[in-house]
Amino acid sequence: MLKKLYFKHIHRHIGTIGVYFILYFLLSNVSLMKSISTYLHNGRDISHYINGSLIFDFSNSLFLIIVMLSFIEAYRQFHYLHERKEIDFVYSLPVSRNWIFLSRYISGILCIIIPFILNMVIGFIIAGVYGASGYVMFHIFLVTLVEFLVFIFCYTFCVLFMIMTGHSLVYWCSLVLFNVIPLILVQVIQLTLISKYKEWKLIAESGDGNPIAYRLLKDIDNFSPAYLVYHFKVAFDSDYDSYGYYDFRNHFHKLTEFIPLIVVYTLLLFTVIFLLYKMIRTENCGRVLSFSQLQRPLQIFFTVISGIAIGSLSGYQAEVTYPISYSLNVPFYLLSTLLSIFIIHSMFEILFCGEIKKIFRHKWQLFICTGVTFACSIQPYLYYQRYH
Amino acid sequence: MILLDYKDRRPIYEQVTEKFKTLILSGVLKEGDSMPSVRSLATSLSVNPNTIQRAYAKLEQDDFIYTVSGKGSFVSCIDTLMTEQKRDWFHRLDELVKEGSILHISPEEIYEHIKQADHSS
Amino acid sequence: MIEIKNVTKNFDDFKAVNNITLHIREKETFGLVGTNGAGKSTLLRMIADIYKPEQGEIIIDGENIYDNPTMKSNFFFISDEQYYPKNANAKYLIQFYCSYYPGFNKKRCLSLLENFDLNPSKKIDGFSKGMKKQLFMILGICAGTKYLLCDETFDGLDPVIRQTVKSLIANDMMERGLTSVISSHNLRELEDICDCIGLLHKGGVLLSDELNSLKLNLHKVQFILKDNLTAEESASGIPDGVSVVYKEHHGRLITMTLEGNEATIHSWFQSMDIVFYEMIPLTLEEIFISKTREVGYNVKEIIF
Numbered sequence: 110m111l112k113k114l115y116f117k118h119i120h121r122h123i124g125t126i127g128v129y130f131i132l133y134f135l136l137s138n139v140s141l142m143k144s145i146s147t148y149l150h151n152g153r154d155i156s157h158y159i160n161g162s163l164i165f166d167f168s169n170s171l172f173l174i175i176v177m178l179s180f181i182e183a184y185r186q187f188h189y190l191h192e193r194k195e196i197d198f199v200y201s202l203p204v205s206r207n208w209i210f211l212s213r214y215i216s217g218i219l220c221i222i223i224p225f226i227l228n229m230v231i232g233f234i235i236a237g238v239y240g241a242s243g244y245v246m247f248h249i250f251l252v253t254l255v256e257f258l259v260f261i262f263c264y265t266f267c268v269l270f271m272i273m274t275g276h277s278l279v280y281w282c283s284l285v286l287f288n289v290i291p292l293i294l295v296q297v298i299q300l301t302l303i304s305k306y307k308e309w310k311l312i313a314e315s316g317d318g319n320p321i322a323y324r325l326l327k328d329i330d331n332f333s334p335a336y337l338v339y340h341f342k343v344a345f346d347s348d349y350d351s352y353g354y355y356d357f358r359n360h361f362h363k364l365t366e367f368i369p370l371i372v373v374y375t376l377l378l379f380t381v382i383f384l385l386y387k388m389i390r391t392e393n394c395g396r397v398l399s400f401s402q403l404q405r406p407l408q409i410f411f412t413v414i415s416g417i418a419i420g421s422l423s424g425y426q427a428e429v430t431y432p433i434s435y436s437l438n439v440p441f442y443l444l445s446t447l448l449s450i451f452i453i454h455s456m457f458e459i460l461f462c463g464e465i466k467k468i469f470r471h472k473w474q475l476f477i478c479t480g481v482t483f484a485c486s487i488q489p490y491l492y493y494q495r496y497h
Numbered sequence: 498m499i500l501l502d503y504k505d506r507r508p509i510y511e512q513v514t515e516k517f518k519t520l521i522l523s524g525v526l527k528e529g530d531s532m533p534s535v536r537s538l539a540t541s542l543s544v545n546p547n548t549i550q551r552a553y554a555k556l557e558q559d560d561f562i563y564t565v566s567g568k569g570s571f572v573s574c575i576d577t578l579m580t581e582q583k584r585d586w587f588h589r590l591d592e593l594v595k596e597g598s599i600l601h602i603s604p605e606e607i608y609e610h611i612k613q614a615d616h617s618s
Numbered sequence: 619m620i621e622i623k624n625v626t627k628n629f630d631d632f633k634a635v636n637n638i639t640l641h642i643r644e645k646e647t648f649g650l651v652g653t654n655g656a657g658k659s660t661l662l663r664m665i666a667d668i669y670k671p672e673q674g675e676i677i678i679d680g681e682n683i684y685d686n687p688t689m690k691s692n693f694f695f696i697s698d699e700q701y702y703p704k705n706a707n708a709k710y711l712i713q714f715y716c717s718y719y720p721g722f723n724k725k726r727c728l729s730l731l732e733n734f735d736l737n738p739s740k741k742i743d744g745f746s747k748g749m750k751k752q753l754f755m756i757l758g759i760c761a762g763t764k765y766l767l768c769d770e771t772f773d774g775l776d777p778v779i780r781q782t783v784k785s786l787i788a789n790d791m792m793e794r795g796l797t798s799v800i801s802s803h804n805l806r807e808l809e810d811i812c813d814c815i816g817l818l819h820k821g822g823v824l825l826s827d828e829l830n831s832l833k834l835n836l837h838k839v840q841f842i843l844k845d846n847l848t849a850e851e852s853a854s855g856i857p858d859g860v861s862v863v864y865k866e867h868h869g870r871l872i873t874m875t876l877e878g879n880e881a882t883i884h885s886w887f888q889s890m891d892i893v894f895y896e897m898i899p900l901t902l903e904e905i906f907i908s909k910t911r912e913v914g915y916n917v918k919e920i921i922f
Binding site: 503506507508509510535536539540541542543544545546547548551 | 645646647780781782784785786788789791792793806809810811812813829830833834898899900901
């Protein structure tokens, strides 16, 4: 009986569902109809076009929207974890905590599944009207399914962030940092260094002797939803054959590989968030992190990472000679590393304590971070020294 | 029926008890009159009903009221009570007289004072 | 019955509630008072299952309330700062609570809202702070739960509304055996409505007793000494069972707070050689100040 309760209030989400539907509709079916109409103007056989190309496929903007909607929906459903008044209210109600979590999680998914299904049906209708084959219909279904799974994956990921953080601002900042910055930095490094030094490109692609900064950023990148979406899209872009026709079999093959992977990954992530949810202490609501034990590890991790990244990015200068030689602008490298360590460490200290006076509270930790940073950074330099 | 004095520091049940005793002794509430229900008195005075119940228990203990189960509380016959009350009053008067003697007030002065008070009332 | 057994709550390294044990009996109103930061709100939130105690447990009617929805439907928690969904009005909240509390009396709620002059269709955002408190108080009483937990609900209501709310609580106590736990700084109001008082200070319980016993056992006596006696001489020979909690003198006028039996104290003073004495009952506020002064909470004396 209690299970019916939370769903009763789905009517409050009608507005959101409507907005999502319109957004999704505009980006998928409307743009699709536009391309069909331009094609029709050329007077060719429309069904041939529909059956031969991938006009019902994914688009960049759609993916971006899905990812952003997952950020927003996770925030909408779980922001009670960040508001003291709201969490008091929700937890004093006679509902089990598991059910509060599950119903909120499912509500978020329901808000997106309805627009997706509606759009899929509209897609079916449009395709049917223009004589699409069974393959195309199945493809439409597959595309919707994949987009839906991508949403659930990103959504689950964002719920993890909502659970781990205690404050909405921290949630948004960390989400942006985690998704956007590694992606941007990786691209920046590739573009700047590769364009400048041809040999660096070889090194970058081989993966050996890369600055640890670059490798670490790539690793972080692997875990973020943005990575998934970006690299997934890149993989599927290569499915057109030489005539401009679409290789359905190859496409389906890739999709069927992708689907179980993402399902497994999402299920694992869901288990993690469910367990973490049960461990939340309500008094940490409104603070930076929900789990105060994570403050120190997080601070150390980010200080070291940024120290390595900023130090090596600013300090290394590759010379285009054969064999490759590295020169290290030592004073510049030292200065930038130390400065970045100090600044990032202090920033975290202020973030967690709120007082500027306390930035030197953990002096030993600061020294250890410096030591670890230099040890990691010196590694590629020593690697190349071997070849001199 | 009764009003509470919020400035009075005594426990509320004492106030309630005393005020009802006054009403009963002065004849405002006569023998056999029904007392207000605990619930109605508690809500009209905005006080805890347990307090009222305690006051009623005290009144019953002191034989001012009696309870008929299912019907409520009623005022008892106060003849014996009056005698007791009068005895208590005279006892208190003795104390006052003793105090007066410390202030050098003679019994004659007291008597004159009572006569004058009686005249003016 | 609400049993709080050896409950401790830490906020990082700060002990908000330190090993508290309290028993709250049924069909009684329990007043939770305390100094600022004593842990009243924390304790109430633990009873409402918002915070989980580090140690100890809270048992309502024989069952531990942690994540126990069936048991939690027996109480209604009113916070000091109330949450309501955006753009919600009172009607929506009534509908909402009806689905969670089976005993919710919708008719009575709507009629009470009318009596309090609160429009059920008006958005709650448009209500003043006091009106919001009134609304939630009404919702809490009409929820029909066995227990009502109020966090500083009286503070912020005007005197007329306070009287009405007290009457509502009194009525429900008689009608359906409502048990309430009310935390407040307004001790004057609590005196009328509470059976028992729990006084908290710095996370611990200073006292937890029936209000009447408290008042019967603590007395303030003012007396004037005779010329030829010192304070010490006249205050000697304290009888058994009586203790001096506090003593203050201004010249020959001495004020003492004594703990003990009223009759014993009376006879003691009558036997003393003094000019006169007056025994005054203590208000709850004075009891509060006296008890907290005993543990060193006398800010006024520190400043001035």
